[in-house]
Amino acid sequence: MTDRIVDFLRSRRPEGPCLVVDLDVVRENFRAFRHSMPDTRIFYAVKANPAPEILSTLAEMGSCFDCASVAEIEMALAAGATPDRISYGNTIKKERDIARAFALGIGLYSVDCEAEVDKIARQAPGARVFCRILCDGAGAEWPLSRKFGCEPEMAAGVLEHAYRNGLDAYGVSFHVGSQQANTEAWDGALATAAGLFRELAERGIRLRMVNLGGGFPTRYLRDVPGVPNYGQSILDAISRHFGNRLPETIIEPGRGMVGGAGIIKAEVVLISRKQADDPVRWVYLDIGKFGGLAETMDEAIRYPIRTLRDDGPSAPCVLAGPTCDSADVLYEKTPYPLPISLEIGDEVLIEATGAYTTTYSAVAFNGFPPLQSYVI
Amino acid sequence: MTDRIVDFLRSRRPEGPCLVVDLDVVRENFRAFRHSMPDTRIFYAVKANPAPEILSTLAEMGSCFDCASVAEIEMALAAGATPDRISYGNTIKKERDIARAFALGIGLYSVDCEAEVDKIARQAPGARVFCRILCDGAGAEWPLSRKFGCEPEMAAGVLEHAYRNGLDAYGVSFHVGSQQANTEAWDGALATAAGLFRELAERGIRLRMVNLGGGFPTRYLRDVPGVPNYGQSILDAISRHFGNRLPETIIEPGRGMVGGAGIIKAEVVLISRKQADDPVRWVYLDIGKFGGLAETMDEAIRYPIRTLRDDGPSAPCVLAGPTCDSADVLYEKTPYPLPISLEIGDEVLIEATGAYTTTYSAVAFNGFPPLQSYVI
Numbered sequence: 169m170t171d172r173i174v175d176f177l178r179s180r181r182p183e184g185p186c187l188v189v190d191l192d193v194v195r196e197n198f199r200a201f202r203h204s205m206p207d208t209r210i211f212y213a214v215k216a217n218p219a220p221e222i223l224s225t226l227a228e229m230g231s232c233f234d235c236a237s238v239a240e241i242e243m244a245l246a247a248g249a250t251p252d253r254i255s256y257g258n259t260i261k262k263e264r265d266i267a268r269a270f271a272l273g274i275g276l277y278s279v280d281c282e283a284e285v286d287k288i289a290r291q292a293p294g295a296r297v298f299c300r301i302l303c304d305g306a307g308a309e310w311p312l313s314r315k316f317g318c319e320p321e322m323a324a325g326v327l328e329h330a331y332r333n334g335l336d337a338y339g340v341s342f343h344v345g346s347q348q349a350n351t352e353a354w355d356g357a358l359a360t361a362a363g364l365f366r367e368l369a370e371r372g373i374r375l376r377m378v379n380l381g382g383g384f385p386t387r388y389l390r391d392v393p394g395v396p397n398y399g400q401s402i403l404d405a406i407s408r409h410f411g412n413r414l415p416e417t418i419i420e421p422g423r424g425m426v427g428g429a430g431i432i433k434a435e436v437v438l439i440s441r442k443q444a445d446d447p448v449r450w451v452y453l454d455i456g457k458f459g460g461l462a463e464t465m466d467e468a469i470r471y472p473i474r475t476l477r478d479d480g481p482s483a484p485c486v487l488a489g490p491t492c493d494s495a496d497v498l499y500e501k502t503p504y505p506l507p508i509s510l511e512i513g514d515e516v517l518i519e520a521t522g523a524y525t526t527t528y529s530a531v532a533f534n535g536f537p538p539l540q541s542y543v544i
Numbered sequence: 545m546t547d548r549i550v551d552f553l554r555s556r557r558p559e560g561p562c563l564v565v566d567l568d569v570v571r572e573n574f575r576a577f578r579h580s581m582p583d584t585r586i587f588y589a590v591k592a593n594p595a596p597e598i599l600s601t602l603a604e605m606g607s608c609f610d611c612a613s614v615a616e617i618e619m620a621l622a623a624g625a626t627p628d629r630i631s632y633g634n635t636i637k638k639e640r641d642i643a644r645a646f647a648l649g650i651g652l653y654s655v656d657c658e659a660e661v662d663k664i665a666r667q668a669p670g671a672r673v674f675c676r677i678l679c680d681g682a683g684a685e686w687p688l689s690r691k692f693g694c695e696p697e698m699a700a701g702v703l704e705h706a707y708r709n710g711l712d713a714y715g716v717s718f719h720v721g722s723q724q725a726n727t728e729a730w731d732g733a734l735a736t737a738a739g740l741f742r743e744l745a746e747r748g749i750r751l752r753m754v755n756l757g758g759g760f761p762t763r764y765l766r767d768v769p770g771v772p773n774y775g776q777s778i779l780d781a782i783s784r785h786f787g788n789r790l791p792e793t794i795i796e797p798g799r800g801m802v803g804g805a806g807i808i809k810a811e812v813v814l815i816s817r818k819q820a821d822d823p824v825r826w827v828y829l830d831i832g833k834f835g836g837l838a839e840t841m842d843e844a845i846r847y848p849i850r851t852l853r854d855d856g857p858s859a860p861c862v863l864a865g866p867t868c869d870s871a872d873v874l875y876e877k878t879p880y881p882l883p884i885s886l887e888i889g890d891e892v893l894i895e896a897t898g899a900y901t902t903t904y905s906a907v908a909f910n911g912f913p914p915l916q917s918y919v920i
Contacts, residue, residue: 213868215867215910215911236910236911237910239908239911240911258866258867260813260814261814262813262830281814283816283888313870313871314818315826315872316870317818318816318817319818321819322817322819322820437636438636438637438657439659440656440657441694441698442678442690442695443695443698444697444701452636458838465841465871490634490636491612492589492634492692494691495689495841497691500689513639527910529906531905532594532615533591533903534612535590535591535594535615535616535619
């Protein structure tokens with residue numbers, strides 16, 4: 169919660185649920201990454217929040233951009249980034265989208281299999297590629313599946329395949345899982361990456377880059393280590409595994425860059441009980457799983473919630489969204505403590521919601537408009 | 545799959561993933577409901593698919609509309625429905641939205657607690673209200689939570705509270721769970737409803753209506769009973785519990801009205817394995833959980849998928865969407881059999897996707913546009 173956001177909400181009084189993002193916090197976060205990892209290039213994960221004001225602020229500060237689609241590439245370009253500061257970081261790309269990206273000047277692509285290499289070799293000849301490897305994601309709060317990446321043994325073959333097809337086998341990427349609370353989580357993957365560097369070198373191919381991915385957390389209800397702790401721990405691990413032949417490095421913060429910069433303002437629509445003597449209240453907000461809070465799926469991300477009545481005693485509530493979908497429940501397995509004096513019509517502030525909210529919101533489910541956003 | 549949809553896709557060749565809905569199927573479904581339950585008013589659940597062409601087709605045929613928000617009420621009115629054919633069926637309503645609905649002429653509202661009754665009494669004096677009761681949802685494929693409705697003992701008090709505050713205590717509603725395969729599922733709730741009619745009568749309040757909700761299924765991979773089976777089973781249960789004092793009845797089909805009328809055309813973006821000898825392929829489509837297939841959450845709804853290679857042998861695949869979100873996986877716990885000869889670039893048709901797809905799609909996650917829709 170920043171004074172600028174408080175002032176904005178007080179003076180503008182926007183109707184309906186909305187996200188307010190404070191660019192000063194984004195700037196601070198960018199500086200913290202740059203300061204803690206001065207030799208690492210920062211590729212902001214555009215998908216976390218592609219608001220034009222955020223992209224242009226970061227472009228001005230010298231950030232690079234990790235894009236998931238041609239549309240995101242176009243947004244980064246429109247914000248002032250040059251093509252050499254943009255990666256097409258999705259391992260799943262249509263061949264015609266690779267052609268479009270290449271025509272826009274993009275020269276850096278991610279892959280995790282030979283079929284994707286073949287598409288890039290055909291449509292983006294000579295481009296740099298990095299191969300994503302699987303990583304277990306222990307310690308992360310947002311579920312990491314096996315969707316992206318391949319086993320390290322396979323990655324060597326994928327990179328050699330790229331090299332033999334005229335591409336620049338540039339490096340290795342991995343992701344330790346979103347909202348990663350363990351600063352040591354990068355160690356194992358860095359050991360694997362170093363092994364791949366050695367194996368490829370034996371095949372006459374010189375990898376140069378390690379993409380350390382994202383995973384840098386936002387502070388929700390629990391304290392998380394600061395960016396300097398991550399920077400130091402990662403730097404130590406790189407030295408440990410690569411010795412004095414340090415590779416180029418990239419990070420792709422999304423949540424860590426913008427999560428803490430935003431607040432969602434919402435409203436209590438209804439408070440009820442399911443039977444007269446029910447100890448647990450149901451509290452229904454005007455925002456839910458389909459209006460921007462998709463990351464409450466399986467109660468994964470637990471946001472801090474503030475009300476004007478937090479001074480008084482609280483009691484556990486089931487918290488739900490406003491739609492007619494029975495799956496639109498935010499917290500039920502672990503009920504959320506809210507003030508006993510909470511009333512229908514009260515404003516609630518959902519903190520640390522700058523990332524992965526606006527773009528997840530449904531286009532019109534139940535006739536509700538997508539989440540409104542203000543970047544100040 | 546209908547000839548009209550096949551012809552449309554063949555002649556129009558739309559770019560990108562899209563839903564095509566055949567209005568002839570919607571018309572057939574409406575006639576089937578009307579024929580099987582001639583004394584029941586049909587309130588189409590607008591949230592299932594609010595395409596203007598669907599709403600105006602149903603309005604012309606005499607359908608009523610169950611709306612979840614003021615925006616849906618406005619869409620139903622724009623499609624030609626008169627206010628007396630519209631219910632505001634969401635139990636979670638802002639007081640100012642009730643005032644807006646009342647100003648638009650809406651006189652039928654759902655409630656499940658006294659606080660909601662109070663809002664309606666203030667903003668829609670004299671309106672009809674029905675109280676939703678909890679129902680266990682056994683036999684339903686889409687999870688039904690305790691989000692809507694109250695325990696029956698409490699419902700009597702809620703309805704009496706409505707009566708004492710100048711509202712018309714009109715009846716009782718319940719929902720047996722979406723995609724309900726058991727035609728007998730209505731029996732228990734109807735017994736409870738009949739008990740409430742008797743209890744309120746003893747308090748001098750004459751309920752007249754039972755809202756039987758939705759739950760009527762779409763045929764996905766398994767056969768489901770036809771509408772006539774549901775009609776007969778429900779009619780039998782009503783007679784059993786209400787004797788010869790039959791109440792007015794309402795149904796709210798959504799999935800059962802439009803689910804089977806739509807097909808999503810998608811494309812295979814990538815096929816890969818996680819290691820060289822992996823027996824399971826990963827197949828990535830250009831549509832996923834955030835592009836319209838939200839009901840694959842927890843692998844709840846399993847859609848039929850057709851390709852042009854279905855004649856040959858098949859093998860299990862993990863099926864995933866195109867976004868950089870690791871949660872965007874459709875079927876993994878139970879892999880999906882797809883042709884061994886399936887190739888990148890192949891078209892796939894995802895059947896029975898007319899309901900709960902377009903409006904669930906994210907506004908721009910990863911820069912991908914929301915699901916395109918054609919109603920023919």
